[in-house]
Amino acid sequence: QKEVEQDPGPLSVPEGAIVSLNCTYSNSAFQYFMWYRQYSRKGPELLMYTYSSGNKEDGRFTAQVDKSSKYISLFIRDSQPSDSATYLCAMSRTGGGNKLTFGTGTQLKVEL
């Protein structure tokens, strides 16, 4: 079983739709959960950063963490064509070098 699993997509939605992106994980030691956005030929750009279970909202983005189910989500409201990118979930445990373990990424296309 992979440590972090993420649907690769591609996911295509119309402009204005609500997008739901998800990751599951197997390592219960993960405590910190992140969502990064990656445009083509660019580095991962931090979108959301959460610790342990709960919700966090930032503008059109909401991140949810359910540690009991080992499941995290990113919701994008009122999606825009500029949201078209690959979305990477990442997580880390406490201690050591705090390395990030990434999902494979979900490719999202928001169409006019």
Add this chain to the structure above:
Amino acid sequence: EPEVTQTPSHQVTQMGQEVILRCVPISNHLYFYWYRQILGQKVEFLVSFYNNEISEKSEIFDDQFSVERPDGSNFTLKIRSTKLEDSAMYFCASRGGTGANQPQHFGDGTRLSIL
């Protein structure tokens, strides 16, 4: 907004040659990282670096790889004798703070092509 910068953006090297990838982390950050992403695959951790020493490394980071912080601003990844399978995007990241509660910020990467 402060950012991580990486040079060069693209490096083409003959197999067996040494290559050095350079990074300038965000200025007040203390923790530094290298990741790589082979085309079509996920981002993979290589090494973390704090207080002038490696704090963790992956199985990928073998004796052919080394990291250095030669001065107060640069952080480098050296591959001593490159192989075809080293072809990938290499990302540098940094984070601040003294605990795990600071996120990592990434540069735009160096695309390494081994011929």
